[in-house]
Amino acid sequence: DQQVKQNSPSLSVQEGRISILNCDYTNSMFDYFLWYKKYPAEGPTFLISISSIKDKNEDGRFTVFLNKSAKHLSLHIVPSQPGDSAVYFCAAKRNGGSQGNLIFGKGTKLSVKP
Amino acid sequence: DGGITQSPKYLFRKEGQNVTLSCEQNLNHDAMYWYRQDPGQGLRLIYYSQIVNDFQKGDIAEGYSVSREKKESFPLTVTSAQKNPTAFYLCASSTSEYSNQPQHFGDGTRLSIL
Numbered sequence: 001d002q003q004v005k006q007n008s009p010s011l012s013v014q015e016g017r018i019s020i021l022n023c024d025y026t027n028s029m030f031d032y033f034l035w036y037k038k039y040p041a042e043g044p045t046f047l048i049s050i051s052s053i054k055d056k057n058e059d060g061r062f063t064v065f066l067n068k069s070a071k072h073l074s075l076h077i078v079p080s081q082p083g084d085s086a087v088y089f090c091a092a093k094r095n096g097g098s099q100g101n102l103i104f105g106k107g108t109k110l111s112v113k114p
Numbered sequence: 115d116g117g118i119t120q121s122p123k124y125l126f127r128k129e130g131q132n133v134t135l136s137c138e139q140n141l142n143h144d145a146m147y148w149y150r151q152d153p154g155q156g157l158r159l160i161y162y163s164q165i166v167n168d169f170q171k172g173d174i175a176e177g178y179s180v181s182r183e184k185k186e187s188f189p190l191t192v193t194s195a196q197k198n199p200t201a202f203y204l205c206a207s208s209t210s211e212y213s214n215q216p217q218h219f220g221d222g223t224r225l226s227i228l
Contacts, residue, residue: 009154034216043118043204043219044157051214089156098211099145100170104156 003027004092006105013112019077021108023090026071030092030103035064035075038087038107047088048075051095080112116141120205120220126228127192127199135190135223137205146188147206147217150174157204163188164211192225200227 005024013019023033031052036044050057050064050073057064063076077084090105118139127133139146145164149157159172163182177196182188188207192199202224206217 004156032214036216036219041123041222041224043120043206043221045219046216049214049216095214096212099147099208099213099217100159100162100172100211102159102217104158106154106156 001026002105003030004090004103004105006088006090006108008108009106010109010111013080013110015082015112015114016079019075019080019084019110019112021075021077021088021090021110023073023075023105024071025073025092027092027103028071029094032093032095032097033064033066033073034091034102035062036089036091036104037084038089044089077110080110082112082114085110085112118205118207118218118220120203120223122223123221125223125225127225128228130194132191132193133225135192135203135205135225137188137190137220138186139188139205139207139218139220140186141207141218142185143207143209143218144185145208145211145213146182147208148172148178148180148188148190149204149206151202151204151222160190160203162211199225201225 034049035047038044087107093102147162148160161180163169
């Protein structure tokens with residue numbers, strides 16, 4: 001049973017536009033969420049995180065929104081750039097819980113067209 | 115530069131053979147992790163270690179073994195008991211198991227069966 005779901009395997013966006021990547025979770029105990037970015041043949045790199053005490057966290061062009069009642073989070077990239085083309089993974093765990101219980105989604109492949 | 119080094123980048127295994135994937139970190143992190151990624155799948159946890167000489171099974175530990183004799187090193191052995199070993203293997207580390215600090219990843223080892 002997937003506890004973290006990224007229902008869109010892929011997303012294509014024009015350069016300069018907004019990219020919105022979505023993530024849903026089923027475990028109500030999750031209260032800490034992270035987004036990772038992964039290029040082919042490389043390891044994931046941390047992008048941004050949010051805990052459930054907030055509903056928004058922003059870092060430059062990247063903003064994560066959390067809707068606890070809907071068990072949904074989204075990553076917004078504005079403006080999108082060709083270098084943002086990568087696979088984006090959403091991950092979730094309990095705040096302060098074991099990282100051995102960090103659950104990853106299957107990823108969304110973002111393609112940003114020049 | 116601090117980071118995680120995985121070697122080799124590509125590895126080929128014959129049927130019935132054990133192979134060992136190397137993971138070294140110089141980030142002075144206490145906790146280390148091994149993940150497996152299959153095409154179109156998220157990262158699944160194989161083993162993790164909170165401290166030297168201690169490790170815990172993850173979701174898919176069968177057919178794998180690990181050791182943690184030094185803080186910096188967390189090698190993974192893929193044994194002949196692992197019937198479907200072809201995958202991309204990622205090693206990660208974090209300051210501690212219960213920290214919310216994000217995991218740092220190596221660039222992975224791609225294992226294939228000859």
